[in-house]
């Protein structure tokens with residue numbers, strides 16, 4: 487990584503800046519590192535343009551792999567080394583307690599902006615009173631379904647996972663008999679990474695099996711309902727979901743879905759606007775609903791996701807970086823992001839914004855879903871969350887791959903987590 491070579495103070499002051507300040511102003515080049523799915527890199531250029539125009543600074547996005555797990559590994563290395571190359575990091579909602587020491591406290595500079603955000607999201611980025619990152623969007627997944635196919639087979643969006651599997655199979659069989667050899671019933675994220683933790687938490691929680699580690703720190707994952715939930719997911723692999731689903735992340739699932747080759751998909755709201763794009767085979771053909779439950783009466787569970795912007799303590803451009811962070815977390819950028827990328831805003835008032843509702847109906851529809859979403863156990867497990875999650879997704883991935891039963895793998899996981907916890911998280 488040799489960003490420093492690219493960084494150069496631009497001594498060229500614009501005429502406007504000269505007029506305002508009376509003397510040449512050094513424009514700064516700011517580096518922002520972020521994972522990229524969908525059209526994020528292209529959209530980012532448009533997103534930061536008003537800030538660049540207003541300040542005379544420029545922003546360069548350093549794109550990272552799509553996987554949040556890969557990003558975390560890289561960021562941890564850079565931060566541990568005190569890298570000055572990166573000014574701002576786009577951070578996952580689960581990282582705040584683990585990376586808090588490396589970021590600037592934004593409490594004071596954001597004091598006017600913070601009250602406009604949902605308090606629970608601000609809370610998730612606050613560690614021992616320090617505001618380590620500012621929310622730029624929140625996330626809660628949807629069950630995407632093909633309206634046209636459900637209608638053709640006289641089906642309605644499924645309420646339970648069993649119903650989903652049944653409907654998926656009927657439509658898959660019917661369509662294949664008509665020559666659609668590549669059609670699958672259900673695509674989701676089965677790769678061994680953080681995304682699988684999200685999917686599996688949803689299966690388990692919606693089966694009444696708890697949330698891996700409970701908010702009070704108790705390890706709860708080894709229970710009958712969790713076993714049943716994982717066995718159910720295993721039964722999908724090779725039947726209604728391709729074997730390849732065990733290597734899918736968000737973008738692979740979206741690829742199958744958007745070429746018209748899936749009846750159902752579990753994905754985050756970013757897939758909504760892309761699915762309605764002109765190059766999408768499913769444009770106008772799909773709806774979204776909440777994820778199914780284990781049995782009637784259980785509550786649907788959506789894992790809480792979301793992204794934030796944090797200013798590196800090691801940045802040598804902190805003032806400009808803070809200004810950019812405030813801009814990205816503010817109403818103008820959040821509105822643009824909502825309209826262009828169907829990302830859920832974290833600013834309360836934007837849920838009543840008519841332009842957003844007209845462009846992306848999923849956004850007002852999803853307010854209650856994210857407000858009731860299930861957090862991963864990053865708060866109770868503190869600095870150990872990444873290891874907890876890695877052990878969990880490995881146990882799930884093994885189960886899905888047929889390496890041991892769900893009961894065996896969860897029993898072993900409980901032992902490992904107990905060991906990791908030691909005398910306390």
Ligand code: GLC
Nearest residue numbers: 554578579625680681791792
């Ligand atoms: C989404 C979520 C993020 C989660 C990731 C898992 O990007 O917003 O919180 O960790 O998916 O793949």
